[in-house]
Amino acid sequence: MQRELLEKQLREQKIELVRAIYMGPDGITRGKAFRPGELDAILESGIGLTQAQMSVTVFDHLPSLSKYQPVGEVRIRPDVDTFQVLPYLPGHARMLADVETLQGDPWELCPRSLLKDFLSRLAARGLQIQTAFENEFTLSDQTETGWEPVDQLNCFSSAAMDLASPFILPLIDALEQQGIKVEKYYPEAGPGQQEIPIRHQAGLLAADQQVVFKETVRGVALAHGYRVSFMPKISPAFAGNGCHIHFSLWDENRNLFYDPAGEFNLSGTARHFMGGILKHLPALMALTAPTTNSYRRFVERCWSSSYTCWGPDNREASVRAASGYQGQEAATVNLEYRPCDPTCNPYLALSALICAGLDGIENELDPGDPVLTDPALLSAEERRALNMNAYPTDLETALSALEQNPVLLSGLGENRITDYLTMKRAEISMIDSLGDEGERQAYEFRF
Template sequence: MTDILRRAREENVSLVRFLYADHGGIVRGKAAATARLAERIDSGIGHTRAMMAMSMMDELAPVDGMGPVGEVRIKPDPNTFVTLPYAFGAAAMLADQVNPDGTPWDGCARTFLRQAIAELGADGYELQAAFEPEFSLGRRDRADFVPIDESLCYSATGFHLAHDYTIDLVGALNKQGLEVEHYYPELGHGQQEIPIGHATALRAADNHVLLRETVRAVAIRHGLWASFAPKPLPDQAGNGAHLHASLWSHGGNAFADPSGQFGLSRLGHHFVGGVLAHLPALVALTCGSVNSYRRLAPSTWSGAYTCYGPDNREAAVRICSPIGATGSVNLELKPCDSSGNPYLALGGFIHAGLDGIRRRLDPGQPLLADPATLSSSERSRLAVARLPASLPEALDALAADSLLMSALGPLRSAAYLAVKRSEAAHFARHDVGYECYQHWMRF
């Protein structure tokens, strides 16, 4: 507390934003004035429970316990304090939503991830993770998104055209402790990718929220618009946020085994088995919008089938070859994008993988081809199934998955399903142009 107050004074901070991600995948929050910061760190800021029943369209879904009656507190985590380099006078902290007496509220998404981490820790493991986000950079022209360029994938021209923005973005990320690992112009028009370093699970989700906010804010200050929407332009490549993860125990990577198939340990294979077993339901959390399912299609490198393979970028779960040390082996979940709540996505991923470890699930044979090129009989023989092709299909799979529903709990699961079903119903009444517009505006 003392350190935060000192930094706020020294860095001329007037307002500190308490940020959280809701069930619609939107980053929301309230800001505390620096003069009241000590008090608000202790007590949190009052907030209606109903906000976790709000959709991405600001439409309130009917959820028992999330109506006009009831109060929670947006309580910040002091370990996440950062001064915002793109917003002079402002800082931010990631926040939990707690009951007025300070106890965890069972509608809070960040608390869900905390609980998943604790359950994983009880079995002796810690998850290291990082999201690998893609986004589209362009300009708003009334209701149209106009990409900044039409350059080719990884082309030098793409570097040139986005250079000034990118240099400012890298500087803003690094100043917040978000270590940029790579940057490159991607396949779609105006599409960029900027992965940051891995961290423990909670920090990884926090980092993704801060990254999303930084990408958008720096773009606005350049007179540009940045969107993480899965499919902002129907005829261009979609934006994913591939999830990279590894389990650690006793200081070592528990997924790494040089003698194991593809360098992956038996425990790692069990984890894959759990993820595949729950993946049709899990994508309701990792691909959390109607727009997600325009991206999640066969032969688009989005992982549209329940399969895994070594460096197979069409498999839903890719075993990544080690870079440098053999202990760097990790898993990449392809069907994941930034329209989902990162705390729910990562928490669900942990629960699915842990179930695989506990039940010693066999992931089956690895796939060394694009599953879309196989015949239906070959896919059936290999237990390779098409993932849900729409948000309603994914929500039905989630509702039928007893493990993930139990982990989410009665209030959180009811609210998530209600919010997402309301979004699906809303966009079913409109055309693709309206859908894409609403998503690139909000994500």
């Protein structure tokens, strides 16, 4: 965005505070706000931030084993092209930001800069990735006993749409004012659970859009007297909140995952990319299902997937080969990665998927046979024959898989992964000390 246009918007919209926000490895959106008169200085020099801030847990606790202690400085550098007036909060605007060194170079722990690196690797091959993050979240309003889901009705219930409408319509308006195209809306299976699929974007725009989506959902809810939770599993009795990642690889004008002659219209490139994801799945889940609560969601026959496999339109598979729309198959065939939830950092999650997928393409990894039923309906012997393993049962198991995965360690950077492991293990220790109800209090409204 040109500086003159930005300054014009600041004046006309009577903006009083501009947020420069970033998402740390912990998945929490953080930032600092400044007055419009400081715009030129902020764009030139950024905003100061201690290095240690990128290593804190969701409890704002800095692990003693972290390499990055409260000595050393980095800069929050707003990206002027991401400027948006907040339609749900008069007087406020937002810019997404990178975290840079004092010299203006990408800092080694910045997730947004990492994704830029992986997109550059794709671009060097003449490729780009189209992606959409598909979120589920729980909408609650305040009752005499506290915050409770807005409904106890059925999946896709029209009556549930009625109850959520005072929130949903302002939300759709706020999203579209910020350039996010809403494709559908429906109540999901859990009490108060909502889903709003949005239009895919290329590369960095998709991950940025995920940050803006969550910020807007939360902000509109607060503005209208509601609260939302992106917690993966609020209650054992409720359906969990997932964040499925839809993606496809493209060259300049062609979907490289589509082959009209391929099984299920999938190309060899799509199959190899899936092969990489399935090979690295336990390690990937440390980044795509990054909380202790995430692993409560992976229950058999709960539409969340719980076994390593792929299948055409199989919503109990790790990777669903999503069928294209009739007459538009070449543009709409895509893959859906399912063991992911909204507590993930989208820059890390998408970087990790690209890293695993490129390994699959480079080594022509075979994803194996498609699974054409719910894996839970197969016997243990049948699953073994298909090389179908159960997911990690907890976050520590996934972290150990990441720690032992040379492809992801090398691709994402050992310093980054070492610090991430330290941070997440400190988070596990804190959660373990709090118990189940403490886990809910920690995660329910934090993300």
